[in-house]
Amino acid sequence: MTDSTASRPGSRPAPPDGARGPVPATVLAPTTPATSALPGSAALPDTGPGGTSGTGTSAGALLHLVRTGRAATRSDLARVTGLSRSAVTSRVHALLDAGLLVEGGGSTSTGGRPPGTLGLDVDAAVVVGIAVGRSRSQLGLFDLAGREIVGDTRDHVVGTAPGVLMPDVAARLAALLAGTTVPVAGIGMSLPGTVDPETRMSLDAPVMGGWDGVALGPYLAEVCPAPLHLANDTAALAHSELFGVVPPADVLVVKASTGLGLGVIADGRLLGAHRGITGELGHTRIDAADGLLCRCGATGCLESLAGGWALVNTMVDEGHDVRHVRDLVQLALDGDTLARQLLRQSGRHLGEVLATAVNLLHPGLVVVGGDMGAAFDLYTAGIRETVYARAAASVVRDLRFAPATHGESAGLVGCAALAIDAALTPAAVDAHLRA
Numbered sequence: 001m002t003d004s005t006a007s008r009p010g011s012r013p014a015p016p017d018g019a020r021g022p023v024p025a026t027v028l029a030p031t032t033p034a035t036s037a038l039p040g041s042a043a044l045p046d047t048g049p050g051g052t053s054g055t056g057t058s059a060g061a062l063l064h065l066v067r068t069g070r071a072a073t074r075s076d077l078a079r080v081t082g083l084s085r086s087a088v089t090s091r092v093h094a095l096l097d098a099g100l101l102v103e104g105g106g107s108t109s110t111g112g113r114p115p116g117t118l119g120l121d122v123d124a125a126v127v128v129g130i131a132v133g134r135s136r137s138q139l140g141l142f143d144l145a146g147r148e149i150v151g152d153t154r155d156h157v158v159g160t161a162p163g164v165l166m167p168d169v170a171a172r173l174a175a176l177l178a179g180t181t182v183p184v185a186g187i188g189m190s191l192p193g194t195v196d197p198e199t200r201m202s203l204d205a206p207v208m209g210g211w212d213g214v215a216l217g218p219y220l221a222e223v224c225p226a227p228l229h230l231a232n233d234t235a236a237l238a239h240s241e242l243f244g245v246v247p248p249a250d251v252l253v254v255k256a257s258t259g260l261g262l263g264v265i266a267d268g269r270l271l272g273a274h275r276g277i278t279g280e281l282g283h284t285r286i287d288a289a290d291g292l293l294c295r296c297g298a299t300g301c302l303e304s305l306a307g308g309w310a311l312v313n314t315m316v317d318e319g320h321d322v323r324h325v326r327d328l329v330q331l332a333l334d335g336d337t338l339a340r341q342l343l344r345q346s347g348r349h350l351g352e353v354l355a356t357a358v359n360l361l362h363p364g365l366v367v368v369g370g371d372m373g374a375a376f377d378l379y380t381a382g383i384r385e386t387v388y389a390r391a392a393a394s395v396v397r398d399l400r401f402a403p404a405t406h407g408e409s410a411g412l413v414g415c416a417a418l419a420i421d422a423a424l425t426p427a428a429v430d431a432h433l434r435a
C-alpha cells in the first residue's frame, strides 16, 4: 500500500453517544436481502398515482416523494398521490415514529426546515461506499443525503489480488465504522468491468487480474453485516446522477478514465444495471484504431486510441514520467501541450462513437465524468467537435454537456447512492414499517 490519505470532508465527525437522540436499533436494519435491490431499477420505482409497483401510495412511496423533492408537506403529498388528508397523515405518522422522517420546526435540530415541512432524517442510518479501481481504492461513510462523513483513499499496486486487497479494505472499513452509533443500512461497492449483482462478484474485469469469480461479500460481512450491493464503476457513476432527484429522462453518462464506459439512462432508468453491465463504449471498433491491439484482446477498439491507458502509453513513449491518466490530466491542466493535445484528440475519437448513441437515444444531456472528465472543458471540446459533425442536427440542437454532478467523488457517491436507494425503496421501507 502506498500514498495513504484519510479525509474528513465537511467536518462531520460522529457525535457522541446520544447526541442524535434515541435511534431505534431496528431503523433501517437490513430487512431485505441485498439481491432485492436492483441497482438503477429499484431506485426508480413508479411512485405516481396508479403506479404499477403496487406501492404508489404506501408510506414508503410517500417517503420517496419527499426525499426526491417532489413533495415537502402533507398537502403536497395529498395532491401528488390523490390520497385523502387523513390517509396521508397516518402514513406520515408511521414514518415519523420510525425515525425516517423529520418534521420542520424552524430549528437547527430539524435542519432549519420551516414548520410543517417534511424531510428524510438523513442521520437515521449511514451507508458505506467502496470504489475499487485498478490502482486505487476509495472508502467512505455517508449519511442518507449522500454526504460523506469520513473517507479513506489509498493507492495500490496494479494487479493486487482480492485476497490481499479485500482484507485491507475490510480493516479500513472497521476503522471508519468505529464509534458509529447508528445502523449501517448498506454497502455500495463498484469494480471495473462486468459484475454479477446477484453473487456480488466480478465476472469479467480484464484490468483486475484474479478478481473474476471471487465472492466479495464474505470479506466485508465480518466487519459489517449490512447488505452489499455491487455495480460496475460506470453504473456507479451514472447512479450518482440519479440520486435524490426526479430521474432525468434520457441521459448519456460517459466515464472517461483508464477505460471508457457509457451509462445509458433511458426513460429514467439505467439500462443493464441489473445485469451488472453498461455500454461498452471503449470496445466499439473505429476505423482510426484499425489494427491497434486493445487490452481486451481485440483490435481496433476505441480504447486502444482514446482510453486513458493508451494516452499514458503515448506520454511514456514520448519520455514523460506519467503513471496514471490522472497524472496526464494534471499535466494538461498545468498547460502541457502534448497532454492537452492527447486529451482533445481522445475526446474527438470518443465523440465518433458517442454520436451514434446520441442519434439513437436523443438525450437532452451528456454527462462527462471519470478522470478525464476532470479536464471537462478541454475534453468536451473534442467530443463536441465530432458529435456535432456526425449526429443529426435535429438531435444535437438542444444537446447539453455537463460535468459529473459530484465531480471527482462521483464514483464513490454513486456507490453510497446504490446502498441508500436500495435501503429506501418504497418496498423496503414498507417492509421495515411492517416488521
Ligand SMILES: [Zn+2]
Pocket: 282, 283, 294, 295, 296, 297, 298, 301, 303
Ligand atoms: Zn477492446
